[in-house]
Amino acid sequence: MGYEPQQDFGTPEVQSDKQVTLTIDGRDVTVPAGTSVMRAASMAGGHIPKLCATDNVKAFGSCRLCLVEIEGARGTPASCTTPAADGMKVETQTPRLEKLRKGVMELYISDHPLDCLTCSANNDCELQDEAAAVGLRDVRYGYEGKNHLGTVDDKSNPYFSFQPDKCIVCSRCVRACGEVQGTFALTVDGRGFASVISAGQKEDNFLSSECVSCGACVQACPTSALMEKSVTAIGKPERSVVTTCAYCGVGCAFRAEMKGEQLVRMVPWKDGKANHGHSCVKGRFAWGYANHKDRITKPMVREKITDPWREVSWDEAIGFAATKIKKIKAEHGARALGGITSSRCTNEETFLVQKLIRAGFGSNNTDTCARVCHSPTGFGLSTTFGTSAGTQNFDSAEKTDVFLLIGANPTDAHPVFGSRMKKRLREGGKIIVVDPRRIDLVKSPHIEAAHHLPLQPGTNVAVLTSIAHVIVTEGLAAEDFIRERCDWDEYQDWARFVSQEKNSPEFLEAVTRVPAETVREAARLFATGGNGAIYYGLGVTEHSQGSSTVMAIANLAMATGNIGREGVGVNPLRGQNNVQGACDMGSFPHELPGYRHISQPDVRELFENDWGVKLDPEPGLRIPNMLDAAVDGSFKAIYIQGEDILQSDPDTKHVSAGLAAMDCVIVHDLFLNETAHYAHVFLPGSTFLEKNGTFTNAERRVQAVRKVMEPANGYEDWEVTQLLANAIGCNWSYTHPGQILDEIARLTPGFAGLNWDRVDANEQLQWPVNDKAPQGSPIMHVEGFVRGKGKFVVTEYVPTDEKTGPRFPLLLTTGRILSQYNVGAQTRRTGNNIWHEEDILEMHPTDAENRMVSTGDFVKLASRSGETTLRVLVTDRVAPGVVYTTFHHPNTQANVVTTDNSDWATNCPEYKVTAVQVTPSNGPTDWQEDYADLAAMARRIETVEPAE
Amino acid sequence: MSTDKLRRMADQIARNFEAIGHDNAVLATADHINKFWDPRMKAGIFGDDWGQLSPIAAAAVEKLAKGANPPPQTGATEFNKVDEVGHNDAG
Numbered sequence A: 001m002g003y004e005p006q007q008d009f010g011t012p013e014v015q016s017d018k019q020v021t022l023t024i025d026g027r028d029v030t031v032p033a034g035t036s037v038m039r040a041a042s043m044a045g046g047h048i049p050k051l052c053a054t055d056n057v058k059a060f061g062s063c064r065l066c067l068v069e070i071e072g073a074r075g076t077p078a079s080c081t082t083p084a085a086d087g088m089k090v091e092t093q094t095p096r097l098e099k100l101r102k103g104v105m106e107l108y109i110s111d112h113p114l115d116c117l118t119c120s121a122n123n124d125c126e127l128q129d130e131a132a133a134v135g136l137r138d139v140r141y142g143y144e145g146k147n148h149l150g151t152v153d154d155k156s157n158p159y160f161s162f163q164p165d166k167c168i169v170c171s172r173c174v175r176a177c178g179e180v181q182g183t184f185a186l187t188v189d190g191r192g193f194a195s196v197i198s199a200g201q202k203e204d205n206f207l208s209s210e211c212v213s214c215g216a217c218v219q220a221c222p223t224s225a226l227m228e229k230s231v232t233a234i235g236k237p238e239r240s241v242v243t244t245c246a247y248c249g250v251g252c253a254f255r256a257e258m259k260g261e262q263l264v265r266m267v268p269w270k271d272g273k274a275n276h277g278h279s280c281v282k283g284r285f286a287w288g289y290a291n292h293k294d295r296i297t298k299p300m301v302r303e304k305i306t307d308p309w310r311e312v313s314w315d316e317a318i319g320f321a322a323t324k325i326k327k328i329k330a331e332h333g334a335r336a337l338g339g340i341t342s343s344r345c346t347n348e349e350t351f352l353v354q355k356l357i358r359a360g361f362g363s364n365n366t367d368t369c370a371r372v373c374h375s376p377t378g379f380g381l382s383t384t385f386g387t388s389a390g391t392q393n394f395d396s397a398e399k400t401d402v403f404l405l406i407g408a409n410p411t412d413a414h415p416v417f418g419s420r421m422k423k424r425l426r427e428g429g430k431i432i433v434v435d436p437r438r439i440d441l442v443k444s445p446h447i448e449a450a451h452h453l454p455l456q457p458g459t460n461v462a463v464l465t466s467i468a469h470v471i472v473t474e475g476l477a478a479e480d481f482i483r484e485r486c487d488w489d490e491y492q493d494w495a496r497f498v499s500q501e502k503n504s505p506e507f508l509e510a511v512t513r514v515p516a517e518t519v520r521e522a523a524r525l526f527a528t529g530g531n532g533a534i535y536y537g538l539g540v541t542e543h544s545q546g547s548s549t550v551m552a553i554a555n556l557a558m559a560t561g562n563i564g565r566e567g568v569g570v571n572p573l574r575g576q577n578n579v580q581g582a583c584d585m586g587s588f589p590h591e592l593p594g595y596r597h598i599s600q601p602d603v604r605e606l607f608e609n610d611w612g613v614k615l616d617p618e619p620g621l622r623i624p625n626m627l628d629a630a631v632d633g634s635f636k637a638i639y640i641q642g643e644d645i646l647q648s649d650p651d652t653k654h655v656s657a658g659l660a661a662m663d664c665v666i667v668h669d670l671f672l673n674e675t676a677h678y679a680h681v682f683l684p685g686s687t688f689l690e691k692n693g694t695f696t697n698a699e700r701r702v703q704a705v706r707k708v709m710e711p712a713n714g715y716e717d718w719e720v721t722q723l724l725a726n727a728i729g730c731n732w733s734y735t736h737p738g739q740i741l742d743e744i745a746r747l748t749p750g751f752a753g754l755n756w757d758r759v760d761a762n763e764q765l766q767w768p769v770n771d772k773a774p775q776g777s778p779i780m781h782v783e784g785f786v787r788g789k790g791k792f793v794v795t796e797y798v799p800t801d802e803k804t805g806p807r808f809p810l811l812l813t814t815g816r817i818l819s820q821y822n823v824g825a826q827t828r829r830t831g832n833n834i835w836h837e838e839d840i841l842e843m844h845p846t847d848a849e850n851r852m853v854s855t856g857d858f859v860k861l862a863s864r865s866g867e868t869t870l871r872v873l874v875t876d877r878v879a880p881g882v883v884y885t886t887f888h889h890p891n892t893q894a895n896v897v898t899t900d901n902s903d904w905a906t907n908c909p910e911y912k913v914t915a916v917q918v919t920p921s922n923g924p925t926d927w928q929e930d931y932a933d934l935a936a937m938a939r940r941i942e943t944v945e946p947a948e
Numbered sequence B: 001m002s003t004d005k006l007r008r009m010a011d012q013i014a015r016n017f018e019a020i021g022h023d024n025a026v027l028a029t030a031d032h033i034n035k036f037w038d039p040r041m042k043a044g045i046f047g048d049d050w051g052q053l054s055p056i057a058a059a060a061v062e063k064l065a066k067g068a069n070p071p072p073q074t075g076a077t078e079f080n081k082v083d084e085v086g087h088n089d090a091g
Helices: A037-043 A095-109 A126-133 A172-181 A216-220 A229-234 A281-285 A314-332 A347-361 A375-384 A394-399 A415-426 A460-473 A479-485 A488-499 A505-512 A516-528 A546-559 A579-584 A601-611 A623-632 A652-661 A717-727 A737-747 A756-760 A845-850 A926-938 B003-020 B022-036 B039-046 B055-065
Strands: A019-024 A027-032 A089-091 A160-162 A186-189 A196-199 A226-228 A239-244 A253-259 A262-268 A337-341 A366-368 A402-406 A430-434 A451-453 A532-536 A569-572 A637-641 A664-669 A681-684 A693-696 A702-705 A810-815 A840-843 A858-863 A867-874 A882-886 A914-920
Touching: A019 A037, A027 A037, A095 A126, A160 A229, A172 A186, A172 A216, A172 A415, A216 A226, A226 A229, A229 A262, A239 A702, A262 A281, A281 A415, A314 A337, A314 A637, A314 A664, A314 A681, A314 A717, A337 A347, A347 A366, A347 A579, A347 A601, A347 A637, A347 A693, A347 A717, A347 A737, A366 A579, A375 A546, A375 A569, A394 A415, A402 A415, A402 A516, A402 A546, A415 A430, A430 A516, A451 A516, A460 A488, A460 A505, A460 A516, A460 A546, A479 A488, A479 A546, A488 A546, A505 A516, A532 A546, A546 A569, A579 A693, A601 A737, A623 A652, A637 A717, A664 A717, A693 A737, A702 A756, A737 A756, A840 A845, A845 A867, A867 A926, B003 B022, B003 B039, B003 B055, B022 B039, B022 B055, B039 B055
Parallel strands: A019 A089, A337 A366, A337 A637, A402 A430, A402 A532, A430 A451, A532 A569, A637 A664, A664 A681, A810 A882, A840 A867
Antiparallel strands: A019 A027, A160 A226, A186 A196, A239 A253, A253 A262, A693 A702, A810 A914, A840 A882, A858 A867, A858 A914
């Protein structure tokens, strides 16, 4: 496919039940009422010249290039701001219009550098195109007058540059920043001829401004004024391939724009149903890790973890691993073996890894990163609704009146959806934020939460139960809905429970530290404010009562009738790109793909017949249990695809002890990650740009991942898994992920209607996709809950065992920042480090003053598990008594400090509550120094002398 | 495996089922351990001193150790049947 820019209809799509028919240049066109004449013309295959209009921002009507003549109307109205009307007759090409447009274009060009041949936008420039379209041949005014040429370029942003002399002040960037991204970092400074685009204040550049580098301005720019540096360096792309982002669970669709085998830029795809043409700094720009010098592309082995790595052939590496696996199985049995599937890899790759473990290794010791993030979502929502995936599509947010946001920070962790939320809030939606920190959705430009409930970490259940108390005792519950859709007896039990005085906001205020009246007001708003939607993240799940909190959320949604239609629902915001898919594909140790328990004989028989092996009927070990069992000597070998458990999992010392105790650790990854310090086999992985397959996003949307370049290591990840499987005696012969998807569809009822042709056609369907729902299922539980009646569950608040005291008086909670992703393996190897080069500890001014520490000081962060050092940022974003940090950098490793406490139902770690002390420090802890030595030793690669 | 940790896990499960009443909580705890614990974890807790467990956990473990196979007690343990979709999509 050659390079074609994405079609631009000029103004946004309009939804309307009413259609209007107009005539444009003699052709009848029928469009939804409210559609602009410009868009109608474009829909009919025509083109009206334009500069200030683009279809992801509202019409502006400033460039005066899109003028048209309308029969019966005076003058020459701008087609971008003129709505189509029934019977309207429009002319877009007349001598009068040609003259007007040429005059407008003449003025633009009189103040524009005429360096088209050396311009980075040459042949991909709307100004150039429109100058040609209007037939401009000369500029009567000359070029010597006052102009904007010779300005200084702003190259401060690592990914794009701003060249003011190329700017035509169309304001598309300013509007994209506001309307699409919702950051409002850009403005038009000055008036008339003095107008210039400005990022932040006068003294700011793009980097120092509030710009979040989402790229919306660059995408909107019609010239090279805002241009990707990669395009400037490499040149115009030659072709594009639609694929899916491999960062967060939003699942943005992108066009990978290529020149040969070289990626020039990633541009959000307008037809992506999850992102509708928007992006964040990670997906848009942070793909440089794919070609980073740290990338390992050759397999490596070593007998002992104290040995240096030895580069070997694929055959030798796979043979080495297989020999060890077979030996351990013979000596210790199949249950001594296990593996971890990756939520960053495709559905097909994940499916194969769990198949390898179950059918090849012979055990059910398979787990995935959902263990440490959203496993409580599975438990909680399946208990209450019978299905645990998000109930809505992202578009549903456009119909929401009141958002209840709990333990999630979408503007940082799910930025594209965060922008959707902000847009709805600017339109009049309201938001209640339940979070210990004052996140951006509490207060930022044009956003102010109706209520912020800054709860004490660990008290989610208490806060949600007290909200329920208000709803029930004040008679605000949706009884009609409950009677029809839920088990009425269970509701009454629950209502009696939440109505108890011990669950009132006033009683629980001492625990939650949220003023009772704030809880009452928030509860009333959520129950009576129209469509109420609950969105939540790891601030809900990563607690000792994570599963209870999820059930409390489901209780609230049912009690207020907020399930089963657009604008409402319960929506877990998934952390990684394919967490949903990894769970769907049978990554958990107790269930096969399709959420069917391993103990069910007919379920096993289905897989046994297909796979030709007997399966173990007992559940396997979860990740923390694998590590426990390794320390105890009953778990000996692990295959880890695309996960870095040493950095991401809690209580690092426990993780390292478990890994060190194993006889064979196989790490399959892009880089020598932290876990690889303890590995005996390293199998190089492939990036999402180097493979075919599917990812499933947080909306249950299954989207295509496409190979845009050959794998640097020679194999896609599913091929490597197949090599290993065949080396231990499996007889697999997949030649394309589509065949694996066929197997998934054959064995998994919710995927029965999917195949590679449908994926490749970019249908972007949301599961279930089957005979009952051939076009997928955008909204769940529309007619009724899939389990039958919705189940209310009594969720008693049980305080965590993790207590503050004199030695550890503060509570640490952890999270993410916009520019970094998870353990940082990818983003730390990109320009994103400019925004976040180290983990920082946020601390309230009162706590900082008590400890005599200031912003920038090194401090020691100590808990009952361990200690590390990092720098402090003094800020009132956190409440007194609470400190916050990220876990993106291995030299900090916040998880040295976190404990092995976990959710009662799923063992999801309690990352969000750790009792700590903070004291001034002069430098790294002994542990950090020892770890640095270990990392240096473990990453040695044997130097092979060249042959004579 | 460390019996301290297994004990802590069993007690935690039992504590969170406590609100549904002792008998129901015993069944739910037993069902939960049965559906989610690996055989060596079960063996570890079966061989432990049950007197050190909370009463609910102890009764649940005793039931399982004597061969009970309790039917599903919560929605989370009502898994999809072989051809079913959406009954329990615990992801």
